[in-house]
Amino acid sequence: MKVTRRTFLRESSRAAAGLVVGFQLGIPGATSALAKSTRRAAISADPESAAEFAPNAFIRIGTDNVVRLWATRSEMGEGVRTVLPMVLADELGADWEKIVIEQAAMEPRFKGIRLRTSGSGSAAGTWRPLRKAAATAREMLISAAAGKWGVSAESCRAEQGSVVHTESGRHLTFGELADAASRMPVPASPKLKDKKDFHLIGTRVKRRDGQAIVSGSAVYGQDIHVPGMLHAVVARCPYLGGKLVSFDPAPAMKVEGVKYVVPVRSGFATGVAVVAVNNWAAIKGRAALLPVWNKGPNASFDSDTFTREMENALDQPGFALRRDGDAPAVLVASKKKMEALYEYPFQAHAPLETMNCTAHVREGSCEIWVPTQAPEAAQQDAAKLLGIPEDAVKVNVTLLGGGFGRRLQTDYVPEAVEISKAVGAPVQVMWTRDDDMKYGFFHPAKLERLRAGLDEQGLPVAWHHQSSGPHLSLLGPTAEEKKNPNYFADDGMLWGSFDNPYNFAHHWADYTLVESPVPTGPWRAVMYPSTVFARESFLDEIAHAGKLDPIELRLRLLQPGDMRDLKATMINRARLIAVLKTVAEKSGWATTQGSTSDLGSTTAPHEKSGRLWGRGVACNVYDGDCYLAMVAEVSVAKNLSDYKVERVASVIDCGLALNPLGLEAQTESAIAWGMTPVIGGKINFKNAQAQEHSFADFKVPRMSEAPRVETHIIQGADAPGGFGETAVPTVAPAIANAIFAATGKRVRRLPITAEKMRLA
Template identity: 40%
Template sequence: MLLDHVIIDGGDAGSAPSSSGHSRRNFLKIGAAAGGGLLLGFRLSGFSGAAAAADSEDFAPNAYIRIGRDNEVTLIVAQVEMGQGTFTSMPMLIAEELEVDLGQVRVEPAPANDKLYANPLLGFQATGGSTSVRALWKPLLQAGAAARVLLIKAAAETWNVDPASLRAEKGEVIDAASSRKLSYGALADKAATYPVPDAPALKDPKDYKLIGTPAKRVDTPSKLNGSAKYGIDAMLPGMKFAAVAACPTFGGKLKSVDDSKAMAVKGVRQIVRLDDAVAVIADHNGAARKGLAALVIAWNDGPNAHVSQADLIEQLREAAKTDGVVASRIGDAQKAISGAAKKIEAVYQQPFLAHAAMEPMNCTLDLREDGCDVFVGTQVITRAQAAVAKATGLPLNKVKVHNHLIGGGFGRRLDEDGIYQAARIAKEVDGPVKVVWSREEDTQHDVYRPYYYDVLAAGLDESGAPIAFSHRVVGSSILARWAPPLFKGGLDFDAVEGAAGPYSFPNVLVDYVRHEPPPGMTTGWWRGVGMTHNAFMVEGFIDELAAAAKKDPVEFRRALLGKSPRAKAVLDLAAEKSGWGSPLPAGRGRGVSVIFGFGSYLAQVAEVAVDKDGTVRVERIVAAFDCGRQVNPDTLKAQIEGGSIFGVTAALYGEITLRDGRVEQGNFDTYQLLRINEAPKIEVYLVDSQEAPGGAGEPGTAGIAPAIVNAIFAATGKRLRKLPIDANALRSA
């Protein structure tokens, strides 16, 4: 996502951190916590701007370690937990350097405040782009180390001994010579009187006790026993429930509503009319749903009333004929291709995709004249706060967002449209109100992964080696809408991420043509947008080049990875573990893909079976993953497994289509997800690496679709360049 381009391509270059760490001073204040104890603040360097002076009374750092007299360690973090393991990996970092057990660290979600809690790699308070560990790795280690140094110093002065003679272990400072011990809680007040060390010494990684070891998820027990609270679980005294319907056509408006039958439903209290939606307010959810179904609504469909899927694709096809903004140029690819011994061209397409998170969009608000409390699960808490402030007219500091666990984000909750709509509804309701979108509403008014229509070409020499590669990316720009300052010169860096893969070609041309869907149809992040589409295009096309050169797909890739040893290593490992080259029964095949994205390297081999009726079954996935230094290997494997399932779902079934300006899909019957009986066997092999940590949430999703279509080619000889997979195209004659 955009963070990679901020790092690699500059973004706001003057304030962007390097990908290898944080060079600015991270620790700015230490003092007494409320009620006593040690409060260690540390600033996460990056885009957050100038910090207040360390001795300023109103200074508040970005994140805190709080050590109480009860010996409990509290970590306040801005990264939301949405199933990726953040609330386990963040405490592991603190616990490692602080020398406490993982179970001793408690996590508190941070309030909305960009100034204090900006993600160093994104520039504001957000969870996305596989950045949590990448952004907080070094600051949290340093914070834990600084606290440990201060606690040891406090013990040393208490006992009048040399700090070097003491050690910290399991929440205590120990004097081995005298067998004396003091708990952190007993030392916290004294430690709070010392200035924070500028550069505390960190452990040698060989001495890690927690980092790199599998740790059980700290949030699992509450999710199993039902006590975990998601946004949809929010309940307030006197709360009303709202069921909502927005105009089914993009850009359409509400014309009229006959609410006579709806108001007759027991429990229905009022009807709220917005310019583009209508909501039924009731005492409970059942009454709200029943009342909504009883409404007679007339819509003004607007200018997109007759837009079809075929129209959109034709517009993209025409746009692809125009020259784009150059993203990458090495040598003269066009000249080299035109003079090559063999020229290969292809058009690859990927559809609009919905997020289909299990927790549908929802938001609960308690709006009063003097302020508003918002209960929601969001990846962008400060944007949520701003959306409510805009809708209600309240000052930002009067809007308090209570962020909850998220039942599936995948980038959908990087947008605040549902929260803004809920706030508009809340303005018309007396007392708290919970707005929950139906599954159909969620699917038909999503922020969709863009439709891409890409044109690729390459030239091979007489030996079959590629001498030139070109890739024209055609699609809408998420950056232009979501982060306008990063959309410069007509180039969307996310849209072209990975557009030449991890490979080295003598001549390269990547360009970008922006083409937007109809007004009102919004495109957005979808679990690694740029990589998810470019990996499919590039890795499918690389397989075509291998076939044209009459070379094995793995060996063909190896020859192009001479400048990327880590990519070559994961390719070799995945090939070995999958049994690449060993015979398979008729109708089965293996396909491979290699990607570099989010600071990580991943190779996946998919083994598929294709039936005579064209049905595709993904039987096995073998993944080799190098994400640099591992924090929790168990979570990393789970992320690749979950990402792969997400990607298989999209490859086999995912597609949002339009007819008469309306989304045709509604629920899981028409927007199908992978069923449990269809899930493949997944093997994940982690590469032991000493490099800086990379991301894990999105690579698995990005790389699996091309591995599947490449396996289909190996099984059937039929090349697929468009998703989702069309069974009709694979039927045996």
């Protein structure tokens, strides 16, 4: 299979990596002493031999019966530090209460092991390697016990932290067997358990970090305290692409507690750091500082003007993403046709914990404590900056106060390293909320133009989806690559338009790249939010124009319910049909005010409590892997002065749901996230500066906006799929469609405001 960018993204998120299964005689808690105290390791902690195993978590079993597991993904709320122990406990036969979860760090022991957290891959990417690692450990423990008792391994089993001889009932704990097990040969192909023998997987298990979080003892990046540590805030150039010209440190140095004022040339936006004994002195020092900036080449950049540029670009040649049949010709020939333009504005991530990083640079080495999704990049950045080997940089990953893709960037790391080096002390760089809003890697604005040619029944036979806007990352195509119109053709780009799951006789998709000075990066659900908003809204428009039920229309367009091989991704239409049918049933789709009718009748809008109520549907496939259909119900004030999302019912099929409680939580979370660009989240650039400062002007959902959320899971058979992002893209179109159902007002430009409803 050709390795495309999409398959790379997918496979690298699943890539197997090394694992050490070791058995140590030592005291739990003395992490750094572990390697030294390991008397004999069945598989040594040597990275070379570790890589041969290629799973990706570390297991250590002590003579005290404690089973330690190193999480190889960052915990940012997706629950990885709960789900990995579940998998371990089931496959190993461990005692749940004896499992201790640790966080893997970038250090030589974990070399070659993926720690990056992205693409909804925390569970999906670690499931198989962890099971193999656990099965390896289980077989060695059983061999050790069987050897002691002089019985066959087949006559023994591992359960609840012990190996039991089934016939005689004799048993030895894992701790009692740790030493002997370490001398057992490593099984070449350990046998994985049958799913029927799992006790925890598939059950509702609560977060293991719950008590630490509610007690305030959970440690995030900003909570790190290193002896002798100084605090820094950075004055960064406020103009996109601008530069520092000069600065006078004197006014900042006058603030008591400020120790140093130093230039910062690394990171993304360069500037001046104010380093102080505490955060407040650093903040005050920065306020006193008046650096002189060069506005750079983008001084007049304005996002409203940019939207018009994107609109013009839709008529310019771009990249051909999909070419099934001849959609333009059929469109021209169609008697009935429809066209609509949808807008998606720039979005900030705005995780509640602002960016931060603590670095301690010593002669020839460096230690970092950072809440990041990308510890590998953090290590590389630091090593490069310092000119030292990567192995000389240790990166400790703390809990993340939200990630959402923002923490896949590591701009905050080299800043901290550079400042620590400059002042010769450990330094914590703290971003204020205003910094976080202004210096993001924003989710790119996009325009989506949809055209359809319809047959006599109003069904689309030709479909043309054209997108325009900046690339998702700073690493877009090169100048040379831009000249190749087929550059993205096999790449699965853009997600949501290329992998459109519906069956149209003629189906084209195009993308025109429009460059902007705005740094961009992945946001929760990567590229789907914009494309799926447009696609699922447009289908709704077609349904209403043809007086077709929106779910019925989708079901017809998914016939014959087959597999669709798009090279870069495989779509199973039968699974999408199943979630759509189930959401119709679970949401009472055809129900109005308590009366039910068969699926197929258009959901009637109605009036209740003096407001207009309506429902909208949307569905999507995330990366060929996870299938979701969603019905949103809204109420709108009769004078269109406001709307509220009352209820969102979703049906999700992401394969094997390891922890349904966690899957439901992620779906609830993704729905709130997906509401952000609907209810008001938008970053406006004027004069090359983001205009938003905090949650006061970047509107995010709060409790009063939170709908009642119902999540229904279709439990799949095989492996788990990723589910942290799946529900995001359908939220905006489901709400927009519901507002249309309630009011007849079609808003195509996000966010959906009262004014836009009135003007629609």
